Amino acid sequence: QVSVVPETSFTPAIALGVRDIGDQTDGKGLLYDGQSFYIAVSKSIPVTGGIPLLFQDVVVHGGLGTGSLNGVFFGVEGVLPTGLRIMGEYDTDDVNVGISYNLIPTIKARVYSIKGDLYYGALFSLSF
Numbered sequence: 001q002v003s004v005v006p007e008t009s010f011t012p013a014i015a016l017g018v019r020d021i022g023d024q025t026d027g028k029g030l031l032y033d034g035q036s037f038y039i040a041v042s043k044s045i046p047v048t049g050g051i052p053l054l055f056q057d058v059v060v061h062g063g064l065g066t067g068s069l070n071g072v073f074f075g076v077e078g079v080l081p082t083g084l085r086i087m088g089e090y091d092t093d094d095v096n097v098g099i100s101y102n103l104i105p106t107i108k109a110r111v112y113s114i115k116g117d118l119y120y121g122a123l124f125s126l127s128f
Contacts, residue, residue, distance in 0.1 A: 001040075012043035019069060038065035038073075056081055065092065087112070 001017035016039055023035040040063035047058060055078035062074040075089030087098045091114075098112025100123075108123045 007043060012041040015040045015042075019067075034068045036065050036067035036069035038063050038069055040073075055079060055086075061089070 001015050003013060003015050005011070005014040007013035017037070019036040019038070020034060025033055025035075040061060042059055042061045045058040045060060047056060057079040059077045060074070061076070062072070064072055069092055071092035073090060073092050075087065077085060077087045079085050083101060085100045087100070089096050094115045096112065096114045098110060100108050100110040100112075102108050103122075106124060106126060108125070109121075110123060111118070111120045113119070
């Protein structure tokens, strides 16, 4: 995924991406079968301090894909005051949900359900 336009106060971020760039999963019955190209937008929704809401931060996502991600997809992510992130999405075919928590700035623990199957693990990432 490559960021094309950064998010501003008034406009969403725009990204272009490809899933399974080498088309290695086609016909193998894996979670997402085959290559997909997509365009996605995301926008943070400010949560004002004067409104007693459950979430501190909310981000909405949406996009359009081809191949195994053919059609419109969208999702929402919210951060609880404890730092726990709750996510939900519609991936053109199914509703998926997940939770994650940053153990340290570079490591995130995740548990999620995709297409009815449960997954868990850790994600290591660096920004540069």
